[in-house]
Each structure stands twice: as structure tokens, then as C-alpha cells.
Amino acid sequence: MRLPRLNNVILETTTKVVSYLILAFAIYLFLAGHNNPGGGFVAGLVTASALVLNYLTFDMETIEKRKNFHFRIMIGIGLLLAVGTGLGGVLFGQAFLTHAFGMFDLPFLGETELATATIFDLGVYFVVVGVTMTIILSIGADE
Amino acid sequence: MIEIIVNVGLVILAISILNCLYRVLRGPTRADKVIALDSLGVNLIGVIALLSMKFHTEAFADVILLFSILSFIGTVAASKYFEKGVIIERVRD
Numbered sequence: 001m002r003l004p005r006l007n008n009v010i011l012e013t014t015t016k017v018v019s020y021l022i023l024a025f026a027i028y029l030f031l032a033g034h035n036n037p038g039g040g041f042v043a044g045l046v047t048a049s050a051l052v053l054n055y056l057t058f059d060m061e062t063i064e065k066r067k068n069f070h071f072r073i074m075i076g077i078g079l080l081l082a083v084g085t086g087l088g089g090v091l092f093g094q095a096f097l098t099h100a101f102g103m104f105d106l107p108f109l110g111e112t113e114l115a116t117a118t119i120f121d122l123g124v125y126f127v128v129v130g131v132t133m134t135i136i137l138s139i140g141a142d143e
Numbered sequence: 144m145i146e147i148i149v150n151v152g153l154v155i156l157a158i159s160i161l162n163c164l165y166r167v168l169r170g171p172t173r174a175d176k177v178i179a180l181d182s183l184g185v186n187l188i189g190v191i192a193l194l195s196m197k198f199h200t201e202a203f204a205d206v207i208l209l210f211s212i213l214s215f216i217g218t219v220a221a222s223k224y225f226e227k228g229v230i231i232e233r234v235r236d
Contacts, residue, residue: 037202059235140231
């Protein structure tokens with residue numbers, strides 16, 4: 001017996017609002033990781049939870065139509081970023097994974113400390129999002 | 144004075160968590176258990192807030208938001224499983 005189509009208006013509207021809040025929280029966690037609790041790993045998991053909420057509310061076909069990349073590619077990009085920051089230290093005659101930082105005068109933020117450890121963290125972020133979504137989707141797509 | 148108030152609040156929340164735990168263990172239906180786990184998560188958020196007052200730190204503020212997000216997504220996933228039988232479906236029907 002085929003059940004009638006369920007009407008999920010409340011869930012879909014809530015998802016559309018809450019997803020942006022969760023993604024903003026993920027960005028905050030990513031940028032706060034240098035001086036406060038947070039970092040690439042937790043930010044990746046929070047982003048993955050926002051994506052999972054979208055996959056829960058809508059179906060797989062709807063989201064596949066709107067995104068034009070594969071989550072497995074994100075793992076490769078993340079690993080390339082992490083190795084690239086390590087090789088950047090070698091390029092300047094230092095040991096592998098030597099990080100640099102400096103104070104810069106940014107237009108809106110004023111005197112800000114920028115560190116290359118952020119790029120390494122971005123690699124961790126991409127790998128965590130890619131691995132989590134690959135695991136969840138390959139289990140979920142199993143018939 | 145504030146220390147005593149925080150301690151009393153922690154004890155009350157602990158009793159509330161124990162009551163939720165009783166409903167999780169002995170709930171007649173699955174929906175009762177899920178609602179009990181959801182309210183247990185809310186009580187846990189209160190415990191974390193009171194502990195961050197007790198330890199005089201603001202490092203737990205992110206944990207509160209994270210717990211509320213995870214509790215919401217977990218409850219939605221459980222309800223979807225009860226309703227449809229699958230959590231992530233291939234095509235909506």
C-alpha cells in the first residue's frame with residue numbers, strides 16, 4: 001500500500017531558517033579556533049550537521065540537482081591544502097609545516113593577526129565535511 | 144550566595160534528568176522515549192550553563208549552542224524514521 005504524500009510545511013520552513021543559523025555558527029567556530037574553543041574539526045562537523053538536516057527534510061534528488069560538486073572531491077581539496085601549507089614552509093627554507101603569522105591592517109577589521117595555520121585548518125574543515133557526508137550519504141543511499 | 148543558588152539549581156536539574164531517564168527507560172511507546180530524550184537534552188543544556196557559572200568561565204558557551212543543534216537534529220531524524228521508515232530518502236513521495 002502506498003501512503004499519501006505527507007505535508008511537511010513546518011519542517012521545511014524551519015529547515016530553511018535554521019540551516020543558515022547553523023552555517024553561521026560553523027563559520028564562527030572556524031574563525032574562533034585560534035584563541036577560543038573551536039577549530040576546523042568542530043566547524044566541519046557542524047557544517048555537516050546542517051547539510052544532514054537538509055538531506056533529512058528534502059530528498060536526495062532535490063539536493064543533487066542543486067549542487068554541482070561531489071563530496072569526495074572535498075576530501076582531496078582539503079588534503080591538498082594541508083600538504084600545501086606544509087610545503088610552503090619548505091619553500092622559504094624552513095622545516096616542513098613551519099607556520100608564519102603577521103599583523104596586517106585590514107580595511108574593516110583594523111589591526112588583525114593573520115596566520116597560515118588558518119589555511120591548514122581550512123584543509124581539516126574540508127576533509128571533515130567530505131568524509132562525514134560521504135559516510136552518511138553512502139549509508140543512506142543503500143537500498 | 145550565588146554559589147548556593149547555583150548548587151541548588153544543579154541538584155534540581157539532576158532530579159529532573161533522573162525523571163526524564165525514568166521515562167526513557169519505561170516509556171510505553173517509542174515517541175515517549177524520544178520526547179524524554181529531547182527534554183533530557185534541554186536539562187543538560189541548563190546543567191552546562193550552571194556549570195559555566197560555577198567554574199567562572201565562558202568557554203562552555205559554544206557547547207550550549209552545539210547541544211541544542213544536535214538535540215534538534217536527532218529528534219527530527221528519529222521522528223522521520225518513525226514516520227517514513229527511512230531517514231534519508233532517495234525521492235520524496
